[in-house]
Amino acid sequence: MSGVPGHDGWELVVGLEVHCELKTATKLFCGCPNSFGDEPNTNVCPVCLGLPGSLPVLNQRAVELAMAIGTALHCDIRPSTFHRKNYFYPDMPKDYQISQYDEPINADGWLELPDGARVGIVRAHLEEDTGKTTHAGASGRIHGADYSLVDYNRSGVPLVEIVSAPDLRSPAQARSYAAELRAILVATGASDGKMEEGSMRVDANVSVRRAGSSELGTRCEIKNLNSLRSLAHAVEHEAQRQVEVLESGGVVRQETRHWDEDRGATVTLRSKEEAEDYRYFLEPDLVPVVPDDGWRSAVAEALPPMPAARRRKLGALFGDEPVEPGGARSDQVATVVDLGLDELVEAAVAEGVPAALALARTANEAATDADAARRLPLVSYVALLRMEATGELTATQVKTVLADLLRDGGGDPAELARERGFEALSSEAVAAMVADAIAAHPDEWGRYRSGEDKLTGFFTGAVMKASRGQADGKAVAAELARRRAEP
Amino acid sequence: MSATEGTPAGRLTRQEVAHVAMLARLHLDDEELDRFTGQLAVILDHAADVAALDLDGVPPTSHALSLANVLRADEPRPGLDRDEVLAGAPDVEDHRFRVPRILGEAP
């Protein structure tokens, strides 16, 4: 899995910086609502507009969400301070961003990937978000823009920046880390994890080195990664670009690059040669945050189970059959955990529904409207899956009734099935339809009888079509097998 | 700190003051550069006096007040009226602050 795709003999080294907007009611240092999508410049006050004389006051909930993230990532939660990071750019009206510098609230943790690999977490610190600039003019990009428009609703929204160690070794692993981190952030209640709305933003530090070398190569930072897919693509393309530069005798320059999704390439944004000098100094208007043991353990106790533990719990429902990593079943488990539908699967299995069936219906069908599924009375869901498990309803019928349940927010599945006219076909009716199908396809029947098993699907499909999906697939297969065994 | 490096005696140089002024977007003329280099050097000398003391076992002070955990409940309150806010802007378009074209990306 590791290495640079398409280039033998090279190793890829990736570290990710993830900015996560916290789901608080208010901003980090003022009482303005933290709300996405409102009319521009309606959630602003003297503090987040940087007006003279205004003073920041720290949001307790933001501190606790940061501590929850630190706990979930196995970090040390430490006494911390705030600094001013000075720069001139209109997205930050104070001309500095308040951030944590040499004393972050969380440091030295780790995250375990679904494949068991551990990725170091260097730090996870609190800082404020910037306003949103829109570049007006021909291109919509900065270069060539005539002017910029600024909305300060986002200015001062609380962020946690999570910096990984350079422990990731492939585009797939980088993606897996970001996906797992997102799941953890959602599980802690700190974030909604929406990359497309910018509430989780990922920057990638990418370098390459000869396989076996322990030195780090010159790295480039890639920005504008708006989805897990673009993260994996961008890392792969950037690694290939660097290998090609080095193999042709060139030198990789340390710089910030922008991922251009349409072109499928990274382009230079700015060189890091003009060494960044933000003149960090302690924020005189804020005092240190010093969590004591009581506060730390209160946060830890309030933390719900994390995705890895929930995946293990679902996997354990399969007993002796292991859930293979990367397989279809493991994808279904991940989907159920991602969407918070664990309870549906667990309740069904507790009432005797086979684990594979409970998992498949939840990951494939209930997942299509996860919000409704989470609100569904467990008793309705379990009763429906039991009807499939006992053969009272076919898979197709169950899917239809489930859609009704999700639409209505609950109900009696037996009643809904009756309304739909779903009744299990009698075994005589199934036998008659199988006989019809055999009569209509004598050649296929001959081949099936002489051992061509794959034709089971052909005959099952024919019967399903004739019964408009009302026949039970298992009953049809059993009847076919019975007919074949006849002399 | 980089400001005290670079010369044998650790004294602040005129070039360093010019660099810091550039970072702060201050335009200083030659006379001002000379004056501020001298003034800033005195302040740094005072810091050097403190640094020369034996401070083993003295924890760094991060704030003049010995307070910690000054926090606010996460309860929203209304902000400013938008028209009032934008009345102070140099230029406005679509209820946003209109600012000159920006060279380079945000850090």
Ligand SMILES: [Zn+2]
């Ligand atoms: Zn505000």
